[in-house]
Amino acid sequence: MKNSFGAVIVAAGKGTRMGTRESKQYLALGGKPIIIHTLSVFNRLPWLQELVLVTGAQDVPRCKSWVEEYGLDKVTAVIPGGNERQHSVFQGMKQLSSEWVMIHDGVRPFITPEEIEACRDAAMEVGASVLGVPVKDTIKQVNGQGLITGTPDRQSLWAAATPQTFRLSELLPVHEKAASEGFTGTDDAMLMEWAGYPVKVVEGKYSNIKITTPEDLEYAAFLQKRKGENVE
């Protein structure tokens, strides 16, 4: 359907950098698994037609029971992901029938409806969008010996986040082409850039963190407490 939107929440990673036995997307935050916080934000979007969760094959049953338990009624599929994030995105996209697809990391639970809607609107304007923030540090390019080989102009540097929003009819064939040519990107925008599509960056919040390493959990607990205090 024209201008229909689906979301793929990718949560099939191992969380190696977190170093916990439990994969980080299932760790408790404010009494609920992190992934449930993320899904709940998307589930509350009135204009979102379908919501697909991509998770570890062994975690599909418990994720399905959480979907029921937390009343996540927009979730249309809970499916196993792949060895790479790109593979998980591809599997999730194949479950969708919407015109547009928003891909979001399951470990970014502090995304806000306002940021998601800004991404939606920018994608409809340009064809594709990525939420990001201007970098605050000076970024260095460093060679294998640890020597600095360059300092890109900070004015042009943004840290890409998610959601990343595309037309399903454009992203799916690009994923297929990347798979056939062995091209791997660390985000979906990289694939679309590689294929020559324009992608607009939308300025988001620095609080849209990707929970990756142990210190992120401490910051996440602070953000969750602050969020709880802001509820009317």
Ligand SMILES: Nc1ccn([C@@H]2O[C@H](COP(=O)(O)OP(=O)(O)OP(=O)(O)O)[C@@H](O)[C@H]2O)c(=O)n1
């Ligand atoms: N094969 C993979 C790898 C990652 N992801 C998801 O992509 C998001 C961003 O990836 P990242 O933060 O790197 O998660 P992990 O790959 O689990 O972390 P690590 O690299 O530390 O193992 C996460 O929600 C993760 O679950 C996924 O669905 N499938």
Ligand SMILES: C[C@](O)(CO)[C@H](O)COP(=O)(O)O
């Ligand atoms: C997609 C992403 O979150 C954009 O910053 C990031 O590239 C994911 O990288 P990861 O290594 O899979 O966490």
